[in-house]
Amino acid sequence: MFEYHGWVHVLSTPEAIDPEPPLPLTEIRDAVEKLAGTGLVDLRAINGELHLHLGGYADEADHRPAELMREIGRLAPGSYGLLYIHDDEDTKNDNSFQVYRLARGWVTEHADWLLSPIVPALEDAWDE
Template sequence: MFEYHGWITVRASATADDEEEEEGGLIEIVDGLRRRIEQAVDPYLLDLRWMNGEPFVHLGGNANHRSGAEDVIELFAHVGAVAPGSYGLLHIRDDEARGHENDIRVLRLVRGVVSEHTEPLLSPCIPTLEDPFMVRCAP
């Protein structure tokens, strides 16, 4: 299982010296991201929209295997590469991740760099989110 939930505030840079130039570049960046999102084959939540003058990406889903959702992680990193002022979080639960089968992991995007962390508020999944599986033998 590969469950994910995330958001990104899309910004061309961490500093805006000239708002008009920044806005023009941001529009081009968002148009490129929109084309990339339209080509995605992901059947889950993948949304890019402007709110209060700023673009945001929202994503979420629950695939049977990580291989079906690799595009999500690639998109998250791609936003950082094309818009290095962007920031956001992507929470992932991947029961196929060696050494992290019982964790919620967080990808953090800040200044174009993606780093991975364990989410302490939701990990370990068992017993934090779910009860342990109990095998009962018949008497």
């Protein structure tokens, strides 16, 4: 199974104030439509600031949510957020979440230590 959960506070630049310079909203919406994956996606303004929330659970790996984080970083380099991914078919990380961190236009990948290792932190081992 492939599971992902993430959020992004979308800002045009690290210096952005009330939103100057303006966000490229058309390009951001197009990227969300193309790359959000097949799960839940919510892009909306909250108290005058643009936010993205996404999550899903699929039978196969879907790298579009991580690509979306990179694209938002390119379009709006002041954005920041986190994306947690678990792919149980990834032989290197099948028992852990990977965290994609978006900050100042760059996405970096990190090992999770809050929810991982999944067995035993979240689930019991299967009896075989």
